Amino acid sequence: GQSLEQPSEVTAVEGAIVQINCTYQTSGFYGLSWYQQHDGGAPTFLSYNALDGLEETGRFSSFLSRSDSYGYLLLQELQMKDSASYFCAVRVAGGKLIFGQGTELSVKP
Amino acid sequence: EAQVTQNPRYLITVTGKKLTVTCSQNMNHEYMSWYRQDPGLGLRQIYYSMNVEVTDKGDVPEGYKVSRKEKRNFPLILESPSPNQTSLYFCASSSGAGGAYEQYFGPGTRLTVT
Numbered sequence: 001g002q003s004l005e006q007p008s009e010v011t012a013v014e015g016a017i018v019q020i021n022c023t024y025q026t027s028g029f030y031g032l033s034w035y036q037q038h039d040g041g042a043p044t045f046l047s048y049n050a051l052d053g054l055e056e057t058g059r060f061s062s063f064l065s066r067s068d069s070y071g072y073l074l075l076q077e078l079q080m081k082d083s084a085s086y087f088c089a090v091r092v093a094g095g096k097l098i099f100g101q102g103t104e105l106s107v108k109p
Numbered sequence: 110e111a112q113v114t115q116n117p118r119y120l121i122t123v124t125g126k127k128l129t130v131t132c133s134q135n136m137n138h139e140y141m142s143w144y145r146q147d148p149g150l151g152l153r154q155i156y157y158s159m160n161v162e163v164t165d166k167g168d169v170p171e172g173y174k175v176s177r178k179e180k181r182n183f184p185l186i187l188e189s190p191s192p193n194q195t196s197l198y199f200c201a202s203s204s205g206a207g208g209a210y211e212q213y214f215g216p217g218t219r220l221t222v223t
Contacts (some may be wrong), residue, residue, distance in 0.1 A: 008149075040197060042214035043152070053123040087151055090215075095159050095206040096139055096167060 002026045004088055004100035011106045012078055013107045020073045020103045022088035029089040032064050032071045037085045037102070044075065046086075075105075112138045113215035115200050122190060129156045130185045130218050132200030140203045140210065141183040142167070143175065145196040146217075152199065158183055159206055190222040 004024045012018040022032065031050035035043040049055055049064035049071060061074040075082055087103045092098055114197045122128055132142065142157040144167075154167030156178040172194055174186040183202075187194060198218045203210035 040146075040217070041119065042216055043201075043212075045211040048211075089152075091206070092204070094165060095142065095157040096155075096165070097142070097154050098168065099144075099152040099154075100151060 001090060002090075002098050004090060004098060006088055007098040008085075008101065009104045009106070011108065013108050014078055014080060016078050017074065017076050018078060018105065019089075020075075020086050020105070022071050022073075022100055024069050024071075024088075024090050024100075025090045026090050026092045026098060028092040029066065029069075030093075032062070033089045034060075034062055034073045034096075034098075035087045035089065037087065039084075043087065048102070069096075078107050079106050080109065110122060111213070113200055113202055113213050115198075115215035115218050117218060118216060119219050120158065123223055124191055125189050128187050128190060128220075130187075130198060130200075130220070132183045132185065132203040133181050134182065134183075134213070136202060136204070136213065137180065138202035138204050138213075139207050141177065141179070141214075142201045142212070143173070143183070143185050144199045144201065145169065145194075146199065147196050155185070157200075190220075192222050194220065195222050196220060 014086040033048045035048040037043040064071040089099045143155040144152040156175040158164045201212040202216040203212045
């Protein structure tokens with residue numbers, strides 16, 4: 001089968017840095033995406049990696065290692081509003097997307 | 110304003126009563142997709158469409174139908190809903206296929222089947 005593994009929960013304090021890992025086992029791989037979702041609202045796109053390396057967008061960065069079938073989302077200078085669920089997703093073929101189960105991030109003051 | 114709209118937002122229905130959840134986008138996107146979200150299971154893709162008249166199964170298509178007759182609309186049809194289809198449903202669209210392109214999600218439809 002196809003699967004993505006991410007931690008179910010992560011807790012950090014305001015101002016800190018947190019890393020959310022995602023490992024995947026899929027038949028086919030076109031790239032790894034990250035989405036943020038607040039309290040059951042609409043998910044919003046954060047980043048996409050197709051090639052190995054680090055992509056930086058403001059306080060958020062995303063990393064991919066295709067040889068290790070692994071990626072992570074790095075959140076810096078954490079703010080309370082970053083408390084949300086974070087999902088990694090892999091495009092496997094055509095338009096098919098597989099999502100991880102999500103990581104609930106709690107940011108404490 | 111660029112957006113994806115879904116209707117209804119909330120629906121309580123009974124087993125076996127056919128229903129349709131509509132999805133519409135105003136961004137001229139080619140790619141559209143339906144997901145269901147259940148606690149602890151993340152988002153699971155039901156069906157997707159690469160363009161008009163082109164649809165394909167995602168991970169959990171059983172019990173669902175879709176159609177893409179126009180670019181802007183992508184309705185989800187439950188011919189005979191069952192309680193295991195109680196879930197939060199999201200429609201999404203993007204200018205291209207899959208993960209490379211930013212997907213815009215609708216606000217969600219919370220469906221309860223009794």
